[in-house]
Amino acid sequence: DGGITQSPKYLFRKEGQNVTLSCEQNLNHDAMYWYRQDPGQGLRLIYYSQIVNDFQKGDIAEGYSVSREKKESFPLTVTSAQKNPTAFYLCASSIALPTSTDTQYFGPGTRLTVL
Amino acid sequence: GENVEQHPSTLSVQEGDSAVIKCTYSDSASNYFPWYKQELGKRPQLIIDIRSNVGEKKDQRIAVTLNKTAKHFSLHITETQPEDSAVYFCAVGGNDMRFGAGTRLTVKP
Secondary structure: OOOEEEEOOEEEEOOOOOEEEEEEEOOOOOEEEEEEEOOOOOEEEEEEEEEOOEEEEOOOOOOEEEOOOEOOEOOEEEOOOOOOOOEEEEEEEEOOOOOOOOOOEEOOOEEEEEO | OOOOEEEOOEEEEEOOOOEEEEEEOOOOOOOEEEEEEEOOOOOOEEEEEEEOOOOEEEEOOEEEEEEOOOOEEEEEEOOOOHHHOEEEEEEEEOOOEEEOOOEEEEEEO
C-alpha cells in the first residue's frame, strides 16, 4: 500500500474550476485506475490505463480527464463539466491487464469538496 | 457487463460472534474474487482473495468460500473483535473488475 501515494489529501474547489488530483506509484505496476466513491456506495470506475500513453474510459468518465505520460504517474483532472464532483477519489494500480485478475492496490485517497 | 450484488448492506454483531457477508455475480467467466476492508476515511485494503480453481481459503479468523455453480462467494469472519468494524467490499475480476456496494460491519463490545 505504501507504494501508491495520492495528493492532496483534501481539496476544495470553487464551481467552474478545474482541479488535478495526483497519483504516483513505485510498484512498477503497468495498470492504473481511478475510482470515485460516494457515501454509502461502492467504487465506480472513472478511467483506467494499461500502459503509458494509453487510457480507457470507465463507467463514469464524463467531466473527467487523465493522462499517462509516465508509468509511475496517472493524474486525474476534474473539469468544470463534472456536475457533482464532491466525492472521495481513489487511485489504484495492479501488475497488468488485460484481464482484471490481478490484485488492485489502493492509494490513500483524495477528498474533493466543491464550495 | 458484470453485475455484483452484496448483502447485507449493514451488519451488527456482538464481539466474539461470527459475521458473514455474501456477494453474487452474473458473469460465469469471472475468476478472481477479492475482499477489501475500508476503515473510515482510509483506503480499501485487501484482506483475502480467492481464484476460481479453489473453493475455500482461510487466513486466521477470515475465510472466503466460492460457489462457482451458483455464482456467489462469501466472507466469513469468526471471533469478531471491535477492530473488525469497517466497511467490507467484495469485487469480481474477469474482463474487468466490479465492486459490490459494501457492507458496514459493526462489532459491539
